[in-house]
Amino acid sequence: MVTETELACIERNEQIGLAELGLRLDEAKQVTAALQAEMVPTQMAALGECPRACAACGRRLASKGCSAARFPSLFGDVPVRVRRLLVCPCQGTGESETRSVAVLGFGRGAAVAPELAYVTARYAAMAPFGKAADLLSELLPVSGTQHASRVRSRTLRVDAAVVQAQAAARAS
Ligand SMILES: [Zn+2]
Structure with missing residues:
Protein backbone atom coordinates (compact mmCIF):
# COMPACT_ATOMS: atom_id res chain seq x y z
CA MET A 1 0.00 0.00 0.00
CA VAL A 2 1.41 3.39 -1.00
CA THR A 3 0.04 6.59 0.49
CA GLU A 4 1.35 10.03 -0.35
CA THR A 5 0.71 13.04 1.79
CA GLU A 6 2.08 16.55 2.15
CA LEU A 7 3.69 16.95 5.55
CA ALA A 8 5.43 20.28 5.77
CA CYS A 9 6.62 23.30 3.88
CA ILE A 10 10.07 24.45 4.96
CA GLU A 11 11.27 27.80 3.69
CA ARG A 12 14.71 29.42 3.80
CA ASN A 13 16.22 32.56 2.32
CA GLU A 14 19.32 32.21 0.14
CA GLN A 15 21.26 34.00 2.87
CA ILE A 16 21.59 31.31 5.47
CA GLY A 17 23.78 30.84 8.51
CA LEU A 18 24.76 27.56 10.15
CA ALA A 19 21.54 27.63 12.18
CA GLU A 20 19.44 27.58 9.00
CA LEU A 21 21.44 24.80 7.34
CA GLY A 22 19.26 21.72 7.32
CA ARG A 108 -10.19 1.41 27.76
CA GLY A 109 -9.54 3.96 25.04
CA ALA A 110 -5.74 3.98 24.78
CA ALA A 111 -2.69 1.88 23.99
CA VAL A 112 0.79 3.32 24.52
CA ALA A 113 3.48 2.85 21.86
CA PRO A 114 6.06 0.40 23.27
CA GLU A 115 8.88 2.74 22.16
CA LEU A 116 7.35 5.61 24.14
CA ALA A 117 7.07 3.39 27.22
CA TYR A 118 10.67 2.23 26.75
CA VAL A 119 12.22 5.67 26.18
CA THR A 120 10.22 7.17 29.07
CA ALA A 121 11.31 4.44 31.49
CA ARG A 122 14.91 4.60 30.28
CA TYR A 123 15.31 8.32 30.99
CA ALA A 124 13.22 8.22 34.14
CA ALA A 125 15.73 5.68 35.46
CA MET A 126 18.56 8.22 34.99
CA ALA A 127 16.95 11.49 36.02
CA PRO A 128 14.08 12.78 38.20
CA PHE A 129 10.67 12.37 36.51
CA GLY A 130 10.36 16.11 35.89
CA LYS A 131 13.79 16.31 34.20
CA ALA A 132 13.03 13.25 32.08
CA ALA A 133 9.74 14.88 31.05
CA ASP A 134 11.57 18.10 30.08
CA LEU A 135 14.17 16.19 28.06
CA LEU A 136 11.61 14.16 26.12
CA SER A 137 9.40 17.11 25.30
CA GLU A 138 12.40 19.18 24.21
CA LEU A 139 13.59 16.56 21.71
CA LEU A 140 10.38 14.86 20.61
CA PRO A 141 6.90 16.01 19.62
CA VAL A 142 5.44 14.01 22.51
CA SER A 143 2.26 15.38 24.00
CA GLY A 144 1.48 14.44 27.55
CA THR A 145 4.97 13.22 28.48
CA GLN A 146 5.90 16.74 29.52
CA HIS A 147 4.24 16.09 32.88
CA ALA A 148 6.37 14.44 35.55
CA SER A 149 3.33 12.51 36.79
CA ARG A 150 2.83 10.96 33.34
CA VAL A 151 6.51 9.94 33.21
CA ARG A 152 6.14 8.42 36.67
CA SER A 153 3.02 6.40 35.87
CA ARG A 154 4.45 5.12 32.56
CA THR A 155 7.70 4.16 34.25
CA LEU A 156 5.89 2.29 37.01
CA ARG A 157 3.89 0.38 34.38
CA VAL A 158 7.12 -0.63 32.56
CA ASP A 159 8.59 -1.52 35.97
CA ALA A 160 5.69 -3.84 36.68
CA ALA A 161 6.02 -5.46 33.23
CA VAL A 162 9.77 -6.05 33.76
CA VAL A 163 9.21 -7.55 37.22
CA GLN A 164 6.51 -9.86 35.79
CA ALA A 165 8.76 -10.94 32.90
CA GLN A 166 11.64 -11.67 35.30
CA ALA A 167 9.39 -13.63 37.63
CA ALA A 168 8.08 -15.66 34.66
CA ALA A 169 11.64 -16.32 33.44
CA ARG A 170 12.69 -17.48 36.91
CA ALA A 171 9.66 -19.76 37.25
CA SER A 172 10.31 -21.52 33.92
ZN1 LIG B 1 -13.87 -19.52 18.18
Whole structure:
Protein backbone atom coordinates (compact mmCIF):
# COMPACT_ATOMS: atom_id res chain seq x y z
CA MET A 1 0.00 0.00 0.00
CA VAL A 2 1.41 3.39 -1.00
CA THR A 3 0.04 6.59 0.49
CA GLU A 4 1.35 10.03 -0.35
CA THR A 5 0.71 13.04 1.79
CA GLU A 6 2.08 16.55 2.15
CA LEU A 7 3.69 16.95 5.55
CA ALA A 8 5.43 20.28 5.77
CA CYS A 9 6.62 23.30 3.88
CA ILE A 10 10.07 24.45 4.96
CA GLU A 11 11.27 27.80 3.69
CA ARG A 12 14.71 29.42 3.80
CA ASN A 13 16.22 32.56 2.32
CA GLU A 14 19.32 32.21 0.14
CA GLN A 15 21.26 34.00 2.87
CA ILE A 16 21.59 31.31 5.47
CA GLY A 17 23.78 30.84 8.51
CA LEU A 18 24.76 27.56 10.15
CA ALA A 19 21.54 27.63 12.18
CA GLU A 20 19.44 27.58 9.00
CA LEU A 21 21.44 24.80 7.34
CA GLY A 22 19.26 21.72 7.32
CA LEU A 23 16.30 20.97 9.56
CA ARG A 24 15.86 22.72 12.90
CA LEU A 25 14.63 20.78 15.91
CA ASP A 26 11.20 22.43 15.87
CA GLU A 27 10.84 21.58 12.17
CA ALA A 28 11.92 17.97 12.74
CA LYS A 29 9.34 17.69 15.52
CA GLN A 30 6.68 19.18 13.27
CA VAL A 31 7.52 16.83 10.37
CA THR A 32 7.58 13.66 12.47
CA ALA A 33 4.36 14.64 14.28
CA ALA A 34 2.62 15.38 10.95
CA LEU A 35 3.81 12.07 9.51
CA GLN A 36 2.67 10.16 12.58
CA ALA A 37 -0.72 11.89 12.53
CA GLU A 38 -1.23 10.65 8.94
CA MET A 39 0.37 7.24 9.27
CA VAL A 40 -1.32 5.90 12.42
CA PRO A 41 -4.97 6.46 11.34
CA THR A 42 -4.17 5.04 7.87
CA GLN A 43 -2.69 1.90 9.41
CA MET A 44 -5.58 1.57 11.87
CA ALA A 45 -8.10 1.88 9.02
CA ALA A 46 -6.27 -0.82 6.99
CA LEU A 47 -6.12 -3.05 10.06
CA GLY A 48 -9.83 -2.54 10.69
CA GLU A 49 -10.63 -3.78 7.17
CA CYS A 50 -8.62 -6.96 7.68
CA PRO A 51 -10.78 -10.00 8.44
CA ARG A 52 -9.86 -11.72 11.70
CA ALA A 53 -10.41 -15.32 12.66
CA CYS A 54 -10.83 -16.85 16.11
CA ALA A 55 -7.50 -18.34 17.22
CA ALA A 56 -9.30 -21.32 18.78
CA CYS A 57 -11.87 -22.38 16.15
CA GLY A 58 -11.01 -20.39 13.02
CA ARG A 59 -14.47 -18.81 12.75
CA ARG A 60 -14.44 -15.32 11.29
CA LEU A 61 -14.95 -12.72 14.01
CA ALA A 62 -17.81 -10.25 13.56
CA SER A 63 -17.20 -6.53 13.84
CA LYS A 64 -18.81 -4.53 16.61
CA GLY A 65 -18.03 -1.21 14.98
CA CYS A 66 -15.36 1.29 15.93
CA SER A 67 -14.61 3.27 19.03
CA ALA A 68 -12.56 6.40 19.52
CA ALA A 69 -9.18 6.01 21.19
CA ARG A 70 -5.86 7.72 21.65
CA PHE A 71 -2.42 6.44 20.67
CA PRO A 72 0.31 8.17 22.70
CA SER A 73 3.60 7.73 20.82
CA LEU A 74 7.09 9.22 20.63
CA PHE A 75 5.79 11.43 17.83
CA GLY A 76 2.63 12.71 19.42
CA ASP A 77 -0.74 11.65 20.74
CA VAL A 78 -2.78 10.48 17.78
CA PRO A 79 -6.59 10.18 17.91
CA VAL A 80 -7.67 6.94 16.21
CA ARG A 81 -10.77 4.92 15.37
CA VAL A 82 -10.29 1.41 16.71
CA ARG A 83 -12.16 -1.60 15.29
CA ARG A 84 -13.85 -3.74 17.93
CA LEU A 85 -14.55 -7.42 17.31
CA LEU A 86 -17.13 -9.59 19.02
CA VAL A 87 -15.67 -12.35 21.12
CA CYS A 88 -16.13 -15.73 19.38
CA PRO A 89 -19.13 -17.79 20.62
CA CYS A 90 -16.68 -20.68 21.23
CA GLN A 91 -15.06 -18.59 23.98
CA GLY A 92 -17.13 -19.01 27.11
CA THR A 93 -20.67 -18.31 28.13
CA GLY A 94 -23.93 -17.01 26.69
CA GLU A 95 -23.23 -13.34 27.29
CA SER A 96 -20.38 -13.56 24.75
CA GLU A 97 -22.60 -11.85 22.12
CA THR A 98 -22.20 -8.65 24.05
CA ARG A 99 -18.49 -8.94 24.73
CA SER A 100 -15.99 -7.43 22.32
CA VAL A 101 -12.28 -6.73 22.15
CA ALA A 102 -10.42 -3.89 20.47
CA VAL A 103 -7.71 -4.71 17.93
CA LEU A 104 -4.09 -4.19 19.02
CA GLY A 105 -4.96 -4.22 22.69
CA PHE A 106 -6.65 -0.81 22.71
CA GLY A 107 -8.34 -1.45 26.01
CA ARG A 108 -10.19 1.41 27.76
CA GLY A 109 -9.54 3.96 25.04
CA ALA A 110 -5.74 3.98 24.78
CA ALA A 111 -2.69 1.88 23.99
CA VAL A 112 0.79 3.32 24.52
CA ALA A 113 3.48 2.85 21.86
CA PRO A 114 6.06 0.40 23.27
CA GLU A 115 8.88 2.74 22.16
CA LEU A 116 7.35 5.61 24.14
CA ALA A 117 7.07 3.39 27.22
CA TYR A 118 10.67 2.23 26.75
CA VAL A 119 12.22 5.67 26.18
CA THR A 120 10.22 7.17 29.07
CA ALA A 121 11.31 4.44 31.49
CA ARG A 122 14.91 4.60 30.28
CA TYR A 123 15.31 8.32 30.99
CA ALA A 124 13.22 8.22 34.14
CA ALA A 125 15.73 5.68 35.46
CA MET A 126 18.56 8.22 34.99
CA ALA A 127 16.95 11.49 36.02
CA PRO A 128 14.08 12.78 38.20
CA PHE A 129 10.67 12.37 36.51
CA GLY A 130 10.36 16.11 35.89
CA LYS A 131 13.79 16.31 34.20
CA ALA A 132 13.03 13.25 32.08
CA ALA A 133 9.74 14.88 31.05
CA ASP A 134 11.57 18.10 30.08
CA LEU A 135 14.17 16.19 28.06
CA LEU A 136 11.61 14.16 26.12
CA SER A 137 9.40 17.11 25.30
CA GLU A 138 12.40 19.18 24.21
CA LEU A 139 13.59 16.56 21.71
CA LEU A 140 10.38 14.86 20.61
CA PRO A 141 6.90 16.01 19.62
CA VAL A 142 5.44 14.01 22.51
CA SER A 143 2.26 15.38 24.00
CA GLY A 144 1.48 14.44 27.55
CA THR A 145 4.97 13.22 28.48
CA GLN A 146 5.90 16.74 29.52
CA HIS A 147 4.24 16.09 32.88
CA ALA A 148 6.37 14.44 35.55
CA SER A 149 3.33 12.51 36.79
CA ARG A 150 2.83 10.96 33.34
CA VAL A 151 6.51 9.94 33.21
CA ARG A 152 6.14 8.42 36.67
CA SER A 153 3.02 6.40 35.87
CA ARG A 154 4.45 5.12 32.56
CA THR A 155 7.70 4.16 34.25
CA LEU A 156 5.89 2.29 37.01
CA ARG A 157 3.89 0.38 34.38
CA VAL A 158 7.12 -0.63 32.56
CA ASP A 159 8.59 -1.52 35.97
CA ALA A 160 5.69 -3.84 36.68
CA ALA A 161 6.02 -5.46 33.23
CA VAL A 162 9.77 -6.05 33.76
CA VAL A 163 9.21 -7.55 37.22
CA GLN A 164 6.51 -9.86 35.79
CA ALA A 165 8.76 -10.94 32.90
CA GLN A 166 11.64 -11.67 35.30
CA ALA A 167 9.39 -13.63 37.63
CA ALA A 168 8.08 -15.66 34.66
CA ALA A 169 11.64 -16.32 33.44
CA ARG A 170 12.69 -17.48 36.91
CA ALA A 171 9.66 -19.76 37.25
CA SER A 172 10.31 -21.52 33.92
ZN1 LIG B 1 -13.87 -19.52 18.18
